[in-house]
Amino acid sequence: MQSLLVVAQNTFRETVRDKILYNLVFFALLLIGASVLLGTLTIGEHSRIINDVGLAAINLVGVIMAIFVGIGLVSKEIERRTIYTILARPITRTQFVLGKYFGLVFIGGLNIAIMFAMFLSTIWLSGNAIFGSLFQAVQLMWVEVLLVTALAMFFSTFSSPTLSAIMTLGFYVIGHLTGDLKAIAEKTKNPATESIMTALYYVCPNLEWLNVKGQAATGVPVSGDYQVAATAYGLLYAGLLLLGACRIFERRDF
């Protein structure tokens, strides 16, 4: 357990020293810019626009960080051969993968928390109401980041960083279009297309279940049951991906 924590802590330190958190500056500028600009352009719906932009920006920045830092963390260790000295220590490969994952997840969470705090401050300063549904939306975004980070780590355990990025992005995009996949499978008359679309529907994560931004921006709360079920789904999917990543990593030669 100590080895896992040491790796997680080092991953956190690596990400901080790689200046990944500079994205927060970009986020702050985007948020302030949007608040000032859209506030002057729109009449009446100022609150909803700020909420929409803020939630979308938190989601985008969180996911981009999860994908690009996630694919780099394990593959960089292999490319630079730092993994040799790590695995020569009393640490199992599973502990290494999980340590890397938790380190990244922790910084991802911190990133989202800071962005959310900045977002709430902007709402407060602009004199709008802070809805409880915003907290629900951000909590599900956090679950999405956990899932996408697990996807990135899963692919990076057996493929190159470029291929991992393409596959993770592909799964992320398809994950938000699973409803369309199902609709195509139901409407098509081609059995092959139906099989492929159905398979993709079941294999790809349904990330739309974790997307309640539209509803949250207008202040409509998500039901507690839905929140728990969506969270459980995301965590289960991420857990299965991590299990796969660990199994693959255990079998690899370095």
Added chain:
Amino acid sequence: MDAIVIDRLTKTHRPTWPWQQPATVLRDVSMSVGRGEIFGFLGPNGAGKTTTMKIVLGLMRPTSGSVQLLGRPVQDADIHKQIGYLPESPYFYDYLTAEEFLAFYGRLGGVTKTSLQQRIPALLERVGLTEARCRPLRKFSKGMLQRIGLAQALIHDPELVILDEPMSGLDPVGRKDVRDIILSLRDQGKTVFFSTHIISDVEMICDRVGILAKGTMLAVGRIEDLVSRHATQSVEVVCEGVIASSIPLVKEAAIRVLQRGSRCWMSLPGQQKLEDVLAAIRQAGGKLVSVIPHKGTLEELFLEQTNQGV
């Protein structure tokens, strides 16, 4: 109980594509490293030294054969508490300072924070990096990285130290420092298993050596035993007052004869005809100046073995 026991190790890399041939990089390699000894693992580039070391450390799985470290299978994660490893041309986390770097590896090795507070300054001093303790590794030269790499291999005070080309990239002073550290490890009862292709380093410090070429173990043993068993020994004879090439026996027995005025130098392939040659020189009125048996060197053995192996 030996520190390392390698038993009939074979490694074949599976091809990436079906039309490619599998590549066998190790063939039935067996050897052992005794506790408390310095073992030099010699071989030309591409011989399979690093592959062997990776299998010994559990970084790679053998196709067949087994490895035991300190009496336990290599798959046992706990045994790695007793192992220190320095890879070839190491690259480390360059965003860490030297102290942070050693603390990270120490904690991974199960060393307590209190012990680390004592061990880190001591090790930094031992490898000559006290001045650079707060400097990030990205500002280290190649030689400094090699030194800090050696320190990380020793931070948890391991029983068995495995070093892959530890002298590469070091200047003569650095190489001597590394040799001294390896010798001091033996004085503390530690086992050192290191690979190199620099023969002089092996001759100076190793108790035993193994020679690997093209994935096959060609020789294992004490340097003196291997050299006397395999390498050609010659005898150098110097005499005066005689034209040695005019003596029929000398012409027949010597590999090479050089005449400089009245002094003659000759090289005989062994001691078999030495007495007869000396008697013939005396009989021809010559005076013997010196007889020097020329012992084979590890370099000759290495070249002989690797040429045969290749």
